[in-house]
Amino acid sequence: MASAPERRAPPRPPPPMIGRAGNLTIFITPPSNPNPSPSPVQAPPMRFEKDVVSKVSSESIYEFFLSAVSKLEDVHSRLDSYLADWFRLNDSKYQWALNDYYENNEKEEEASKSTESKDDMRK
Numbered sequence: 001m002a003s004a005p006e007r008r009a010p011p012r013p014p015p016p017m018i019g020r021a022g023n024l025t026i027f028i029t030p031p032s033n034p035n036p037s038p039s040p041v042q043a044p045p046m047r048f049e050k051d052v053v054s055k056v057s058s059e060s061i062y063e064f065f066l067s068a069v070s071k072l073e074d075v076h077s078r079l080d081s082y083l084a085d086w087f088r089l090n091d092s093k094y095q096w097a098l099n100d101y102y103e104n105n106e107k108e109e110e111a112s113k114s115t116e117s118k119d120d121m122r123k
Contacts, residue, residue: 013029014030016028016030017029017030
């Protein structure tokens with residue numbers, strides 16, 4: 001009898017890896033070909049200016065520190081709001097008391113207006 005040709009199963013893709021993107025968990029699927037051929041197009045090399053020292057002036061240093069302070073203030077503000085949300089400091093625990101207070105003030109104002117209007121009508 002003739003032997004049947006052996007069938008090879010297609011190669012299984014590698015299992016996904018678990019990664020992090022910020023505060024999210026993501027699954028990264030590696031390429032099925034572990035050794036991809038290099039791309040024929042490559043990015044140009046980076047250029048570095050030779051006269052960096054001569055271009056530094058007091059204005060650029062001032063702008064650098066001003067930019068750094070501005071970024072620091074922005075980060076501080078974002079951190080404050082994040083921590084306030086985290087500890088629920090932005091939630092009003094006594095909203096019911098505020099609502100009662102405002103309702104009582106409105107009723108008192110309406111009552112005082114109605115008595116004033118009655119007094120005006122009597123005159």
